[in-house]
Amino acid sequence: MTTQQALLSPVTILRQFKKNGVTHVVYLPDSETNHLFLAMEEDPDIDVISVGREAETMAIAAGLLVGGKKPVCLVQNTGMMESGDSIRGLGMDCNLPIVMVIGYRGWTRWGITPDSAARLTEPTLNAWGVHYYLVEHDGDADRISLAFEEAARTSRPVAVLVGDEYHGFNRPNLDEERRRVQAQTGRG
Amino acid sequence: MIKYDALMQVLSKQRGKALVVPTMTAGASWSQTSAAPSRDLPISGAMGKASSFALGLALAQPDTSVIVLDGDGSLLMNLGTMATIAGKRPKNLYHFVLNNGVYAITGGQPIAADGIIDFSEVANGAGYAATFTFDDIEDFAGRVSEVFATEGPVFVTFRMQPEVQNEPIGRRPRDPRARSTVAAIMDLRKELRTL
Numbered sequence: 001m002t003t004q005q006a007l008l009s010p011v012t013i014l015r016q017f018k019k020n021g022v023t024h025v026v027y028l029p030d031s032e033t034n035h036l037f038l039a040m041e042e043d044p045d046i047d048v049i050s051v052g053r054e055a056e057t058m059a060i061a062a063g064l065l066v067g068g069k070k071p072v073c074l075v076q077n078t079g080m081m082e083s084g085d086s087i088r089g090l091g092m093d094c095n096l097p098i099v100m101v102i103g104y105r106g107w108t109r110w111g112i113t114p115d116s117a118a119r120l121t122e123p124t125l126n127a128w129g130v131h132y133y134l135v136e137h138d139g140d141a142d143r144i145s146l147a148f149e150e151a152a153r154t155s156r157p158v159a160v161l162v163g164d165e166y167h168g169f170n171r172p173n174l175d176e177e178r179r180r181v182q183a184q185t186g187r188g
Numbered sequence: 189m190i191k192y193d194a195l196m197q198v199l200s201k202q203r204g205k206a207l208v209v210p211t212m213t214a215g216a217s218w219s220q221t222s223a224a225p226s227r228d229l230p231i232s233g234a235m236g237k238a239s240s241f242a243l244g245l246a247l248a249q250p251d252t253s254v255i256v257l258d259g260d261g262s263l264l265m266n267l268g269t270m271a272t273i274a275g276k277r278p279k280n281l282y283h284f285v286l287n288n289g290v291y292a293i294t295g296g297q298p299i300a301a302d303g304i305i306d307f308s309e310v311a312n313g314a315g316y317a318a319t320f321t322f323d324d325i326e327d328f329a330g331r332v333s334e335v336f337a338t339e340g341p342v343f344v345t346f347r348m349q350p351e352v353q354n355e356p357i358g359r360r361p362r363d364p365r366a367r368s369t370v371a372a373i374m375d376l377r378k379e380l381r382t383l
Binding site: 095 | 229231232233234235237238240241242243244245246247248249266268269271272275276369370373376377380381382
């Protein structure tokens, strides 16, 4: 893997949303997703719905799905845990294919983290029986499509964990960030 | 104070083609009254989230009125929904809270700030397009056309006479004719042709 490939671009996520026909992104901001938010706001094909608490996102998404739209929920792992009753009661019990893109706060590739949000993310999803796909860099982007396909095929919620441990999406200047990483590593 | 049956009768006559999303105590009462169950979707599986579901439905079906029959305890569990709804400004959403002051289905314990909180004032402060409050069914029956002619999001507080259930949920008789939520979703999606 090159250093360039190690980046996960907000543009990559947005392209995946559009490829899968997403009409609405229902989200609560977190430290990992600001740059993605800016990209979504500029896109005329996607309606961004900002909520006050993460558990609203799954319920709003459920209504959009029943009404014929294709939403995606965008929350942090802490918000996913807060949303358990909505995921259970609407996604799982109502057989609704809700795709949740979840910022994996605290995630590290070597698995050691002081952040309980990270330590409990996958055990929580496993306990709920929610399948998930880990996305770390642009090369993993097709896993987002796999998540949409699985949700549609099984009529169940599916999660995409965004494990970009170095940067999240919150990059004020992607080009500058790429140059900085290249200068540090000598690779491009 | 308004009785549940009386309110449901008025709403049933006036709903037109509106989609109705009832929750908790209102769900049982509405299901006995509604003449168009294929356009109803009772939501009880995610506590407090009926209004959020209704918002999604209203945004997806902007040319159809959506009525959510919320509970006061349910709304308190998800009070941020009022800011979310006000922020999206769905013209076709009618958010009705049935304010009986208690958690009726769990034995009648009082809600937080019972007798103190004014939900219509909260909605007004959140930024709903219009708010109403009714504590008399004749008053509402006389103004229901005005309510539905008002561009949303509209919020209405109904001051209700509590109908408390004390039997534990697991021991309550179940209506064998009652649809599951999954079946109700399928019916509604067929009705809306969104399958």
